[in-house]
Amino acid sequence: MPKKPNSARAVVILENLAKTFGDPGTNKPVLEDVDLKIAQGEFVALLGASGCGKSTLLNLIAGLEEPTAGSMEIPAEGVAFMFQDATLFPWLTARGNIELALKLRGVPQPERGQRADELLKLVHLQSSGDKRPHELSGGMRQRVALARSLAQDKHVLLMDEPFAALDAITRDLLHEELERIWRHTGRTIIFVTHNVREAVRLGQRVLLLSSRPGKVIREWRIDAEQKKPEQAAVLANEMTAALRQEISRHV
Numbered sequence: 001m002p003k004k005p006n007s008a009r010a011v012v013i014l015e016n017l018a019k020t021f022g023d024p025g026t027n028k029p030v031l032e033d034v035d036l037k038i039a040q041g042e043f044v045a046l047l048g049a050s051g052c053g054k055s056t057l058l059n060l061i062a063g064l065e066e067p068t069a070g071s072m073e074i075p076a077e078g079v080a081f082m083f084q085d086a087t088l089f090p091w092l093t094a095r096g097n098i099e100l101a102l103k104l105r106g107v108p109q110p111e112r113g114q115r116a117d118e119l120l121k122l123v124h125l126q127s128s129g130d131k132r133p134h135e136l137s138g139g140m141r142q143r144v145a146l147a148r149s150l151a152q153d154k155h156v157l158l159m160d161e162p163f164a165a166l167d168a169i170t171r172d173l174l175h176e177e178l179e180r181i182w183r184h185t186g187r188t189i190i191f192v193t194h195n196v197r198e199a200v201r202l203g204q205r206v207l208l209l210s211s212r213p214g215k216v217i218r219e220w221r222i223d224a225e226q227k228k229p230e231q232a233a234v235l236a237n238e239m240t241a242a243l244r245q246e247i248s249r250h251v
């Protein structure tokens, strides 16, 4: 029987994590007392208002920023990151962008082509590998970016509002794709969003971040039953109310 996420080993552990930009004597912390344990294979959605510190938290986990206080454990191999903008190299094809990530990871040349084809297939782009980014739709570009972040072959994948710029139908499709890929690859995913429906749709656990300072103030565990439309709508309303209350503290 598969282990429940809360009984699985924690792969990301944050304790009393804090971050202040600039002089801590004069500037308010962006994040304070962030305590978080994320289990192997878990899909966690981090939900919070714009500017509350979601990207800062992901950047700390990714090692792109240094914490001001607290401690952090992440896998020794590091983590993979997918941003909101695909930032693909425009002069490379979809396959070329993925092969570059494989090259940077040290995969030898003869294996790269086959591995890139497998990844293109995984994101349903097997027939578009030779297209360059400007020939692809926004949704297709994000699929390439997803394949490229999977090419890094790290167990933990951080995603910072990767579908925020897409239209609703494309986003729904990508939610299905991402869920399938998560199940297929067994990755641990930390997915940042300000979209309540997206958080309920994807997360096994949704964490609500407060603003100024950002810390985890609420948590919902969501099982398959609660993802059914009626229950999901109730949960989404509850989260929206909590998010609104949090935003209204600051206006």
Ligand SMILES: Nc1ncnc2c1ncn2[C@@H]1O[C@H](COP(=O)(O)OP(=O)(O)O)[C@@H](O)[C@H]1O
Pocket (backbone or CB within 6 Å): 021, 022, 030, 048, 049, 050, 051, 052, 053, 054, 055, 056, 057
């Ligand atoms: N490099 C930085 N230097 C100074 N302030 C920053 C920096 N990065 C983020 N901030 C500030 O930290 C706060 C949180 O930003 P961010 O983490 O981007 O929020 P979110 O991703 O939730 O929208 C904002 O007030 C932002 O202006």
Ligand SMILES: [Mg+2]
Pocket (backbone or CB within 6 Å): 054, 055, 056, 160
């Ligand atoms: Mg952000």
